[in-house]
Structures are given as structure tokens and as C-alpha cells.
Amino acid sequence: MTTLYDIDARTIDGETxxxxxxxxxxxxxxxxxxxxxxxxxxxxxxxxxxxxxxxxLVILGFPCNQFGAQEPGSESEIASFCSTSYGVSFPMFAKIDVNGEKAHPLYKLLKHEAPGLLGSEAIKWNFTKFLVDKTGKVVKRYAPTDTPQSLEKDIEAAL
Known part of the structure; x- marks a missing residue:
């Protein structure tokens, strides 16, 4: 069975x-x-x-343009925006699909291990979050409306 650690992803700079x-x-x-x-x-x-x-803690950002075409830029434009607008220093990856036939293997695994409401595996919108423990097990899925600060207790427990 594939685990999270068996998966590769392309960084926003094009590295595997x-x-x-x-x-x-x-x-x-x-x-x-x-x-x-x-x-x-x-x-x-x-x-x-x-x-x-x-x-x-490592935060992994995966740009996605599947929801309202809200990530239309190239990887270099996305990287520049994140750095300039928010000072993002956590790892960012190349743009991916999170739903559908072309969904990235990471998201296939995350959605399977932590389905959403009523067992739905589909990602509903941007900024859906998945907390993964030190062993690679998906601990919890969070809605886009869950703020990063609201996850702090769960993150502390996972650390």
C-alpha cells in the first residue's frame, strides 16, 4: 500500500x-x-x-486552480506573490489538481484517509488543510473556514 512517504511532488522551483x-x-x-x-x-x-x-512542524503549500480559477498564475508568479505579499517561507509546490482524474497522488491519499462531511472525499475549496503526524498518518482534515490559529491545539498535540 502506498504511504505518504512514497509520494514525490514537484516544488514550486521545479525540483522533485x-x-x-x-x-x-x-x-x-x-x-x-x-x-x-x-x-x-x-x-x-x-x-x-x-x-x-x-x-x-512543516507546512506544505500546494497551489490549485480548480476552484473558481483562483490560482491562474505560473509557478514563478505564485512564488513571487507568496514571498512579496505574505513572506511565505514554508515549502511551496507546483500547481496541482486536488480533485478529479488528474488529482495528485498525495491528495488522493489525504482524501481517502480523512474524508470530509458525510464521507465525501472531494476537496470543496481552497485552503482545505490536512494535519499529518510524525509517522505519516493523517490525523485530521480541516475546512477552508478553519483558520490556521484554530488548529494550534491540534498541532501542539501532534508535535
Missing amino acids: KKLGDYAGKTLLVVNVASKCGFTPQYAGLEALYKKYADKG
Whole structure:
């Protein structure tokens, strides 16, 4: 059976990254977008990353253009926006699909291990978040409306 650590993803800079490199870390995986009502959550995500990175938290941002075409830019435009507008320093990845036939293997796994309301595996919108423990097990799925700060107790428990 495929685990999270068996999956590779392309970084926003075009490098292939093995998610196994994050073994032993607590992960918060988020599908992000630059032109969404939830985009200001980048600030909260960055604050969490700065606060808990030394304790083993890694936030992984995966841009996605599947919801209202709210991530239309290229990887370089996305990287520039995140850096300039929010000072994002956590790892960002290349734009992916999170739903449908072309959904990235990581999201297929996350959705299967932590379905949403009524057992639905579909991602409903940008800034859906998944908390993954140090062993690669998906602990919890959070709605886009859940602010990064509201996840702090769960993150602390997972660390």
C-alpha cells in the first residue's frame, strides 16, 4: 500500500521532492490560491510555521486552480506573490489538481484517509488543510473556514 512517504511532488522551483524527506515531522498540507477570499490565511500559516518549525512542524503549500480559477498564475508568479505579499517561507509546490482524474497522488491519499462531511472525499475549496503526524498518518482534515490559529491545539498535540 502506498504511504505518504512514497509520494514525490514537484516544488514550486521545479525540483522533485520526496515526501519521505519529511518523515519524523508533523505536516500541515494545504491547497492554496492567490486570488481567494481565504488567501489572507497565508499570514496565519506563515505565523504557525515560524512558531513551530523548530519543534518539527512543516507546512506544505500546494497551489490549485480548480476552484473558481483562483490560482491562474505560473509557478514563478505564485512564488513571487507568496514571498512579496505574505513572506511565505514554508515549502511551496507546483500547481496541482486536488480533485478529479488528474488529482495528485498525495491528495488522493489525504482524501481517502480523512474524508470530509458525510464521507465525501472531494476537496470543496481552497485552503482545505490536512494535519499529518510524525509517522505519516493523517490525523485530521480541516475546512477552508478553519483558520490556521484554530488548529494550534491540534498541532501542539501532534508535535
